[in-house]
Amino acid sequence: MVSLTRRQFCLAGAAISLLGGRAMAQPERSGVPLPDGSKAPALGQGSWHLAQGRHPAEEEENALRTGIALGMTLLDTAEMYGNGSAERLIGRVIAGQRDKVFLVSKVLPYHATTADGIRQACQASLARLGTHYLDLYLLHWRGGVSDLGVVVNTFESLRSEGRIRHWGVSNFDVGDMEDLFRVPGGNACATNQVLYNLTQKGIEGDLLPWCVQHKMPIMAYSPLGMTGGLLGNTTLRQVAARHQVGPAAVALAWTMRSGHVIPIPESGSPDHVKENALALSLRLTEQDVNELAQAF
Numbered sequence: 027m028v029s030l031t032r033r034q035f036c037l038a039g040a041a042i043s044l045l046g047g048r049a050m051a052q053p054e055r056s057g058v059p060l061p062d063g064s065k066a067p068a069l070g071q072g073s074w075h076l077a078q079g080r081h082p083a084e085e086e087e088n089a090l091r092t093g094i095a096l097g098m099t100l101l102d103t104a105e106m107y108g109n110g111s112a113e114r115l116i117g118r119v120i121a122g123q124r125d126k127v128f129l130v131s132k133v134l135p136y137h138a139t140t141a142d143g144i145r146q147a148c149q150a151s152l153a154r155l156g157t158h159y160l161d162l163y164l165l166h167w168r169g170g171v172s173d174l175g176v177v178v179n180t181f182e183s184l185r186s187e188g189r190i191r192h193w194g195v196s197n198f199d200v201g202d203m204e205d206l207f208r209v210p211g212g213n214a215c216a217t218n219q220v221l222y223n224l225t226q227k228g229i230e231g232d233l234l235p236w237c238v239q240h241k242m243p244i245m246a247y248s249p250l251g252m253t254g255g256l257l258g259n260t261t262l263r264q265v266a267a268r269h270q271v272g273p274a275a276v277a278l279a280w281t282m283r284s285g286h287v288i289p290i291p292e293s294g295s296p297d298h299v300k301e302n303a304l305a306l307s308l309r310l311t312e313q314d315v316n317e318l319a320q321a322f
């Protein structure tokens with residue numbers, strides 16, 4: 027009989043599930059509920075620094091395709107990233123498989139002060155992505171947007187026209203969320219995308235409980251500490267060794283442990299993406315979480 031390590035087994039399980047088989051190391055997380063009852067994928071892929079020469083373009087496209095095949099089907103991008111080049115790269119990746127992905131893009135605050143500005147930005151993102159709809163459209167940060175009513179009304183119009191399926195915000199603190207919820211229709215917000223990782227846990231004090239109370243998931247950006255810098259931590263490596271995965275999978279599983287957080291790690295490397303995808307089937311124990319709390 028061939029004996030597989032947990033790591034090999036998880037990858038094999040993901041591959042088998044792609045082929046329609048049932049063997050899995052553990053059930054994959056089936057998705058994170060949005061306030062309207064639909065589900066978003068449990069794990070995504072970011073694109074802030076893609077299409078900017080960090081890796082060959084073909085390798086980055088391959089990385090994203092690998093992630094999609096392994097269940098990391100939420101793709102996060104923004105008009106800002108590489109001035110549209112990240113959206114164009116994602117457009118090439120999703121060509122022929124648009125229905126497999128949950129596509130997220132963002133409008134810059136200085137395009138979000140008028141309805142026309144938001145509409146034009148959305149149309150330009152759709153054109154670069156080569157699709158006729160976004161699954162989720164976010165206000166990238168509040169910036170100089172004084173009238174959140176314009177944003178909510180325009181997002182709702184885009185939704186009724188079928189150009190976006192959900193809308194949300196990014197980098198909003200609790201005060202911003204309360205302002206948003208005071209706007210008529212503001213409570214239709216599907217998510218808030220914010221910084222969250224083992225070294226940056228500030229949202230646990232207020233924003234995360236606020237969002238849980240309002241049945242709204244958080245999307246965690248920079249879940250690997252931005253440069254992957256936290257991955258060298260000794261305790262993290264010990265926990266990872268115990269589960270026979272890499273430290274990135276543990277860092278991601280840690281952000282996902284409550285079931286209310288969708289991390290969006292970025293990688294232009296297919297090998298790194300394979301390591302990250304293992305988070306989908308990794309469940310941390312109480313001992314793991316306690317050790318990580320001590321270490322970070």
Ligand SMILES: NC(=O)c1ccc[n+]([C@@H]2O[C@H](COP(=O)([O-])OP(=O)(O)OC[C@H]3O[C@@H](n4cnc5c(N)ncnc54)[C@H](OP(=O)(O)O)[C@@H]3O)[C@@H](O)[C@H]2O)c1
Pocket residue numbers: 071072073074075102103166196197219220246247248249250251252253254257272274275290291292293294295297298299301302
């Ligand atoms: N809404 C906002 O304001 C906002 C702000 C920041 C980020 N974001 C979104 O969140 C995404 C992720 O955040 P981020 O890019 O700041 O940081 P991150 O995902 O925490 O880290 C990305 C870095 O980790 C490396 N990496 C990935 N997987 C790895 C692995 N298994 N082992 C070792 N290194 C690994 C990547 O390099 P390789 O490419 O070489 O793998 C890259 O340098 C962004 O792409 C963007 O979509 C949103």
